[in-house]
Amino acid sequence: MKKTLVLSILLCAAFALHAQSLIGQQLKSKESVILYLVEQEKLAHDFYRSLDTIWVTDIFNRVANEEFEHVGKLSAVAAELMINVPNHFNEYPMGQFIDSKLRHLYTELMIAANFSLEDAYRTSANLEERKMYDLKMALKEPNFELENLTYKALLIGSEDNFKVFIRALNEMNSGYTPILMSPSEFEALTKNILSNDAWQSFDSSAKSQNRIGLF
Structure with a gap:
């Protein structure tokens, strides 16, 4: 119970930083939106790559x-629009970002x-929920066709990754409470999750909940 409460507080603190999407608020220019989304994808990559070194399961490597x-x-979209993506976006070490x-x-x-592992899956679902929210906001902006297709x-x-994590939680007999999407949106997205949905072969039991080394 105490652990669950601590986790809940941590997740609320993390997503309180983004109670509303920055896109259309602080990020108004096409350049700032794309650069933010690039670095957000780097965050997702670094996060899943880090989890892959902690938990014995193949799912995080595949998503990373x-x-x-x-x-x-x-x-590539940025390059087509003559927007320069700084080299240090890719050269920054794992877990380091320009955006505070x-x-x-x-x-x-x-x-x-x-x-x-259960908390790792739940936190991953939270991150995918965050990304979906920002991408939907980006799609509301005036965009070229290339941007819209990419977003x-x-x-x-x-959405597919989110459903994979929700399915893993379901197989652990654990629930998930959405933070940014409405209950109806969550139900519509996850109601048809089946045992063979999305990736068919990842081991949701994580080959036992063993941890790799120390965090």
Whole structure:
């Protein structure tokens, strides 16, 4: 009970940093939106890659590889729009970011995901929920067709990853309470989750809940 309360507090603190999407609020220019989304994808990559070194399961490695591809896709869109993505976006070490809010978010998510594999899955679902929210806000902005197509593709990817984590939690007989989406949106997205949904072969039991080394 105490652990659950601590986790809840940590997750609320992490997402309080983004109670509303920065897109359309603080991030108004096309350049600032794309650069933020690029670094957000780097955060997701670094987060899942870090979890892959902590928990014995293949799911985090597979998602991390996807996030690396997403960074490349967004960087390609930026290049088409003559927006320069600084080299240090890719050269920064794991867990280091230019945006201060993303730095704080990464730290809070890593702490929350460290309690157990179940908490790691739940925190990962929280992150995918955050990404979906921001991508939907980006799609509301005036965009070129290339941007919209890319954002829609990334949104579908985040939805699929979100469902994988929810399915893993379901198989652990654990629930999930959405933080940013409404209960009706959550139900619509997850009501058809089946045992063979999304990836068909990942081991949701994580080959027991053993931890790799120390956090």
